[in-house]
Amino acid sequence: MKVMLITLPKEGQTKDFTTPSFYSSNPVRYIPLGILAVATSISPDHDIRILDADSYGLSIDYTVRRINEFAPDVLGISAVTRKAFAMSKILKRANVSLKVVGGPHVTHYAKETINLGADATFKHDSDRNFNEWLNTGCKRGIYEDYIRNIDSLPFIRREFSGFELEDYMLSGEDTQKTLFKQKSLRRLAMMSSKGCPFRCVFCDVQDKEFRFLSPQRVVDEMEHLLSCGANSIHILDDCFNTDSNRVIKVCEEIKKRGLKFQWSCRGRAVLDRTTAEALQSAGCVRMHVGIESLNPEVLKWMNKRITVETTGEFCDLCNEYGIEIVAYFVLGAPMETREYREKLPDMIRELKIKYPFFNILYPSANTKYYRELMANGTYKMDYWQAFAEKPVPNFEIPLPRSEELQDELEKTAERCIKIFFNGG
Ligand code: SF4
Known part of the structure; x- marks a missing residue:
């Protein structure tokens, strides 16, 4: 099977008021270890492609184009909540029959992500069960795995098609x-x-x-x-x-x-x-x-x-x-x-x-600080929940x-x- 694993573009990500622009003007490019770990665990008879849309600053349109050009059988997305808008767009527009999502976002919003068009979600660790899922019929659903002994996982490979270690x-x-x-x-x-x-x-x-x-x-x-x-x-x-x-x-x-x-x-x-x-x-x-x-x-x-x-x-x-x-x-x-x-x-x-x-x-989703703001009435509704259900571009939580x-x-x-x- 052709499998493409991607990180999400920054385009449309949530606006926060936490980080002065001085720090974001010169971003450091970090190697996408999460998707590389998943790629490492996939049986080598699959054709794997990595696309790190985040680090390379790709737009949503261009990312969708690259996905559709490769035409994978399975698209795996690593998602964080601040990029849920890009995730929802890609789930809608990528011309792939099986789309799955892992990463911190789905640990809390697995059902919401399925409702946005994912066929399967992987809560916590996907290193082991994504490969199992690929080889056992790719059934729709919410999967969950938590690997206590991470020493048992294979050494993360860093050589895949479309992945230039030198760039990192x-x-x-x-x-x-x-x-x-x-x-x-x-x-x-x-x-x-x-x-x-x-x-x-x-x-x-x-x-x-x-x-x-x-x-x-x-x-x-x-x-x-x-x-x-x-x-x-x-x-x-x-x-x-x-x-x-x-x-x-x-x-x-x-x-x-x-x-x-x-x-x-x-x-x-x-x-x-x-x-x-x-x-x-x-x-x-x-x-x-x-x-x-x-x-x-x-x-x-x-x-x-x-x-x-x-x-x-x-x-x-x-x-x-x-x-x-x-x-x-x-x-x-x-x-x-x-x-x-x-x-x-x-x-x-x-x-x-x-x-x-x-x-x-900053009240990030699912933090104690955010929950306190809801409990003491500063926030009258669960803004992050609403955003996870219906992601909008450049979402900004009220001050x-x-x-x-x-x-x-x-x-x-x-x-x-x-x-x-x-x-x-
Ligand atoms: S819980 Fe505290 S110490 Fe742990 S990673 Fe978060 S900020 Fe750092």
């Missing part, structure tokens, strides 16, 4: 101006775990169980990426350092194999000296962490399960061991004050954070705060960006 090597020119400046850098992303056991109120990571690859598997994959020409690796986990023992074992394995390369990871702003030492000696040069706030009350409300003190210890250790900090801050928690926002740049400077990023608190406050938050974010990135 992030060199100095095509990434954030202020980050990763070295021209000689060839950076690829990988996952070493899935999910995050924490429950921050605004976070839409739905997988609450931390599932991980063994340290040997992690370093096997690193070696593979190095053999593909990368000299830098970014671990794109939801929370890489959930378990310090595992982090230390990954570092030991890198050193045992004598691998010399620089790498970075996404995780939590929590660190002890032993782990910091292990990270530094194994080549970790940067950690991307959600610090979110430097106000104890806000951190508590966010359910971050970190404190201002532990954040301080994290920053001190990173600075001592030469690990750069990329820190994400969220502005606009209900109890946050103007006074705090005024002081924030100084507090960040004191912590010697080199790359702070500023977002505005959960006054326009004046929103304006002040946006100005604060701009002021902070100017201070840290434009020498202002």
Whole structure:
């Protein structure tokens, strides 16, 4: 069978008021590991084609044209809620007899997606049951699988028709101006775990169980990426350092194999000296962490399960061991004050954070924050549910705060960006 797996175009995606345009002007192209993992699991006698419409900035029209040109027997779409409009258009317009959807969107909106024209949906993990479905009659329905031992899954292949690994090597020119400046850098992303056991109120990571690859598997994959020409690796986990023992074992394995390369990871702003030492000696040069706030009350409300003190210890250790900090801050928690926002740049400077990023608190679908806004009457209806049932282009959820406050938050974010990135 001819099988095409796609990510969705950005065209018509929901508008949010969370991210200042400064950060989106120079997007990083991340390898679509979700569809590659599914493609890896499909029996090789199928003819597989990958189309990463998201990373290449394809329009909906052009994506539909490419699908219809290839004329697959099965179209597999990886969907996130913010792109439900593009998904609905493609489901309607792609001339394919079997259209299926997986990805975070269908974990919550499987029935709604079937009603929009999907023949089958795959909740949670599709790595195993999509292939089973292909080989057992492709029946209509909602499928669900959750793979606890992800170490049992095959190594993700990165060579498929229509897939150019070279395009995902992030060199100095095509990434954030202020980050990763070295021209000689060839950076690829990988996952070493899935999910995050924490429950921050605004976070839409739905997988609450931390599932991980063994340290040997992690370093096997690193070696593979190095053999593909990368000299830098970014671990794109939801929370890489959930378990310090595992982090230390990954570092030991890198050193045992004598691998010399620089790498970075996404995780939590929590660190002890032993782990910091292990990270530094194994080549970790940067950690991307959600610090979110430097106000104890806000951190508590966010359910971050970190404190201002532990954040301080994290920053001190990173600075001592030469690990750069990329820190994400969220502005606009209900109890946050103007006074705090005024002081924030100084507090960040004191912590010697080199790359702070500023977002505005946003009620993503299926987050505790969004549910709270419905429960306390700020939202009179379930906007995300209505959007999932009938996606419209450029959907914008109503502001959960006054326009004046929103304006002040946006100005604060701009002021902070100017201070840290434009020498202002
Ligand atoms: S630690 Fe990060 S990934 Fe985990 S729930 Fe909080 S924001 Fe989400």
